Structure formats: C-alpha cells, structure tokens
Amino acid sequence: MSAVEFSGVTLAVGGRRLLHEVDLAVRDAEFVGVLGPNGAGKTTLMRAILGLVTPVSGKIRVLGRPAVRGNPAIGYLPQVRSHIAPGRLSGWDLIASTVDGHRFGVPIPSAAARRDIAAALDRVGAGALARRPFAELSGGERQRLLLAQALLGEPRLLLLDEPLISLDPTHQQSVVQLVRELQRELRIAVLFSAHELNPLLGALDRVLYLGNGHAALGTVDEIITGPSLSRLYGSEIEVVRVNGRVFVMSGSHEVERDEHRHAGHGHQHGGHGRHV
C-alpha cells in the first residue's frame, strides 16, 4: 500500500494552477524530500494530502483511503510562523492543546494523554525542554518539540513543511537526523519539504521535485540531473557535484541558494535573485 498516491491530480490555488495532472506514489515507510522553487506548490501539495485543498481533478489517496480533512493517521508540522505560543506559555501546554483539540470540551488532558505526551517528548529527547516557555526556545529546540507533537496519535505519515527554515546548519543537521531516526524506528512515511537539497542528502530515500506544474519523484541520481530539472524549472539548469554536495545552477546563479535568500533568511550567497 502506498502512503500517498496521486493519480492525475491537478491542484490550483486562487485560480493559479500549481500542479498539472500529476501521478506519483510515495511508498510506505520512505523518507521523501520535497523540493522545488518557491511557489511551486510544496505547501499546497501537503494541504491537499491533508484534505484542506480539493484537487481540481484527479484523485488523492492517503494510506489507501481518499484524502479527508482531520485524518488522524497524518502527523503535520506546518511552516513556522513567527508568533506561535505568545507570552510565557510552556512547550508542554502548547503540545497538550492539540490532544483531542477538534472535540468540544475542557482542555484538561487525561492521564493517558499525559503519558502519550511524555512518551513523544522522550522520543525526541525534549522532556526537559517542554517545561520552558516555548517563545524562549531556540529554533532547533522548537522544531524538536513540534516534532514530538506531530508524533502524537501514532501517525503513519508525517508531513513536515519546511522544518529547516531559519535554522543554522548545525541545527538543520540535527533536525534531519532526528527525523530520519524517528522515521526508521517507527517505520512511517515522511514528506519533508526544504529549500535546499544538501542538508537532506544523507537521510532521504527519494526526492519529489516540483516545478512548472510538473512533479518528478525518484532517487537523487534520477531526478537531480540537468535535463530533468531543466524541464521542472522551464529553463536551462546545470547540476554540479562537489565533495558529495549537489549544486543546482542556472547560468552562473545557484538556484536553491537564491531561493533560500528570497525567503528572507539571510544566507548571502553569490548571484542575482531568480524568480521562477
């Protein structure tokens, strides 16, 4: 059974078509890096899997069933917003607020829910972190806690939307490693979107590259090639490999780095901006 299956899926947001008749199948228990230029539809793809965006045409199946909103088998980590958890609210309280959060009632977690939260926190090594105010944690610590939160309810599929954004390279590596370990231990499928391929290189099984309305799913060697990426970007792309790292170039510009800088996270790196 596939974790995620798209057949002839066309996705549009606000009248703009992002994906056009895409077919793909993410296998059970595989780690897939989701890449592509800004606005290629990485977030929309995840929202469609969550049942929040209805395809214009085609069918999406998640773990063998049609995509529906509120699927408990999906753990989701949305893209980070700046002011999650105002004031001094503790990480524990933030996480606990999601338990049964869709049901009416008073938010007092049961003993079983408390045990689940403790177990999820232990799994990511964040038991002590959770007692501190969430707003005072570093970016890496926050992602650790939010990963624990995404694991609540024993999901079979994790959707992680840009969890590396605004993290320094060391923290990026620790988050990627943690996700890889969790994914192997729990044998769950992971879709992990990112601006850059390199932090994910050692961890991922396959790459899902979006661009120009198309999607290409395959191994790094299959997808990250000049011809394949040229099709996705709609312009001439060259792939350069140096010391086990991959650089996607358009002319003299490094495309992924530029994308990264456009997102406003201050990694200055040569070349001019390129809007794709």
Place this chain on the structure above:
Amino acid sequence: MPGMGTSMAGTGAMFEFDFMRHAFWAASIVAIVAGCSGYFLVLRSQAFAGHALAHVGFTGATGAVLIGIAPLWGFLVVTACGGVGMALLGERLEGRDVAIGIVLAVSLGLGLLFLHFFTSYAVQATALLFGNLLGVDAATLRTLAVLAAVSLAGLALISRPLLFASLQPELAEAKGVSLRLVSVLFLLIVAVAIAESAQIVGVLLVFALLIAPAAAAQRLTSRVGSGVLLAVVIGLLISWGGLALAYYSDWPSSFWITALGGAAYLASGLVRRAG
C-alpha cells in the same frame, strides 16, 4: 453612581448597605466571566476586538434606552451581532484599523444621538460610558448571574478547540477544527462578557476588567490552567479592592478598578523582570 456621601464611609460596615452587597456580587460575577474570556482574547491577540465591541455596544444600549428597553439587552444584542460580524469577516479585518476606528467613532456618535433624544441624558451617558457599579439592583444582579452562567458554560464547551485554534490555527484546521465556527462562538461569549463588564466599569473602561487581569496573568505563568485561574483571581482582587477604595474614598469605583487593573499589569511586568 459614585458619590453616596462621606457620612456612610464613616460607619466602616459597608456590607450593611444593599447596594454595596449587590455591587460586590456583581463585581465578583463579572470578574470571573471577564477573566476567563479575557484570557483567550489576549491569547488570540484580539484584545482590541474587545474594546471595539464595547463601543459598538454603546449604540445598542442607548438605542434600547430610547425605545424603552433595559440598556443591558440592547448592549448585548448589538455586541453579539458585532462579534459575529467580526468573526465572519475574520482575516479581512486584519490591518484595517482605519476602517475599524471609523466604525467605532460612528457607533459612539450614533449612541450620542440616541441619548440626545432621551431626557435624563447626562446620567445615562455617564453610567454607560463609565459604569454604574453602585446602581446594580437585585434584578440586574440576577440577570448578570444567569448571563455569566451561560457564557461560562459556553466557554467551557468550546475551550478545547478554542485553545487549539488560538495557538496553532493551521494544524487545528488540518485536524478538522472549523476555525470560523470557533471564532464566531468565542466572540459571542466575549460579547456577553463585555456587556457584563460595561455594567461595572462602563463602555470606555472594559479593558481594565477584560484585558488587564488576563494580560498580567499571562506574564506570570506558563501554564494555561493556572493562567485562567490567575486572571480570575486578579480580576476579583481589583474589583473588590476598587469597590472598597471607592467606599472609603468616595471616588468613583470605575476609577479605582481601572487604576488597580493598570497597577496589576505594571506589577506583573516588574515581577517577571525580577524573576
């Protein structure tokens, strides 16, 4: 109204008077409702919505007076409609402070016009704008208690999805929470809390009861449960303290309650910095 004469203050037994007992009960009921709903207002960064709804309510209250209904009901109906409207417009209101400000000014102006047609103009206006805690009678007290019970029950019912939707809206939406429904229900509850608070401190000063205790509480604790509890306790303390100070000083109770609310907020900042 403030100004019951200094001779009474000399007795030292303020609970001998019916109006003082009523005032204490009313202040207590309202402090509990305002503390609970204020906690979520602050959590959702909607403090200003509370202020805006109070202004809109002024029109309702004065309009009700004009057609011979108790101002509380006019206030409640118009504030509730305003709350629902605000929740439905939702994100479209974001960054629209000019439009919101103009709606507020028009509301107050309209309220003024309604009062103009009413004979005992000045008394009504002061009571609505700045509260009339010492004028609460037994019937009003009963109404306040019933409304409080209804709004607290409502808040308890929606508090879990409300907390989820307030803290992590994208995730809540993905997990099947209707953000719009939660928002509408919450602002309806807030409308009741504001109508009640306006009885105590008036339209212009609802911030003191609704926002100050909750904001102070959120600076002092990192837990949700203790935050709500603390907001209620601070609200009770400033209401009781304000009432007692008004009794002994003969200054308006609304002044004392707002002053203590401001002081509580200031103190919470100092405590936090010291800790």
